[in-house]
Amino acid sequence: MFSLGGTELLVIGVVALIVVGPKDLPGMFRQVGKFVGKAKGMARDFSQAMNDAADDAGVTDVQKTLKAAANPMNSAFDEIKKTTDSFTKSTLEAGKPKLSKERQAQADKIRAKTAEMATERKAKEAAAAAKPKAKKKPAAKKVAAKAPAKAPAKAPAKAPVKAPVKAPVKKQAKKPAAKAA
Numbered sequence: 433m434f435s436l437g438g439t440e441l442l443v444i445g446v447v448a449l450i451v452v453g454p455k456d457l458p459g460m461f462r463q464v465g466k467f468v469g470k471a472k473g474m475a476r477d478f479s480q481a482m483n484d485a486a487d488d489a490g491v492t493d494v495q496k497t498l499k500a501a502a503n504p505m506n507s508a509f510d511e512i513k514k515t516t517d518s519f520t521k522s523t524l525e526a527g528k529p530k531l532s533k534e535r536q537a538q539a540d541k542i543r544a545k546t547a548e549m550a551t552e553r554k555a556k557e558a559a560a561a562a563k564p565k566a567k568k569k570p571a572a573k574k575v576a577a578k579a580p581a582k583a584p585a586k587a588p589a590k591a592p593v594k595a596p597v598k599a600p601v602k603k604q605a606k607k608p609a610a611k612a613a
Contacts, residue, residue: 452460486492500507531539
């Protein structure tokens with residue numbers, strides 16, 4: 433309907449703020465919104481009524497007939513396409529060498545086995561993707577306990593303990609388990 437960009441709406445809002453004032457501006461925008469909503473509803477109802485009247489009068493049937501009469505090339509092209517499709521299909525079927533029963537059975541077995549292996553592979557991939565990969569956390573370093581000194585008059589304030597910087601964990605290759613003798 434109207435093509436108002438962001439800058440135009442901003443200018444309209446600033447002018448409305450100056451003219452109406454900040455106190456009454458939300459109420460005014462609410463009224464404008466209701467009016468626009470009612471206008472859109474009336475336009476939608478009018479459009480629907482016109483379409484219904486056109487359908488009742490049979491205008492759509494006449495319109496389809498006029499389009500078909502105005503463009504006779506489409507009907508001719510449709511017939512040509514049907515003919516060429518049937519010719520192409522029959523030519524492709526005639527050109528294929530048919531397999532013997534044994535070779536056809538082998539081909540069917542190969543297709544079935546390939547499909548089966550593909551579904552197994554996809555199932556394994558889905559299962560592997562579904563399992564969350566558990567990451568091993570390195571063990572925390574144990575701090576040796578110190579023997580308490582003689583009771584001082586006042587305990588000194590403890591300095592904040594910094595967490596040790598951890599080196600990145602390197603993955604090691606898995607080794608086969610030793611056989612029990």
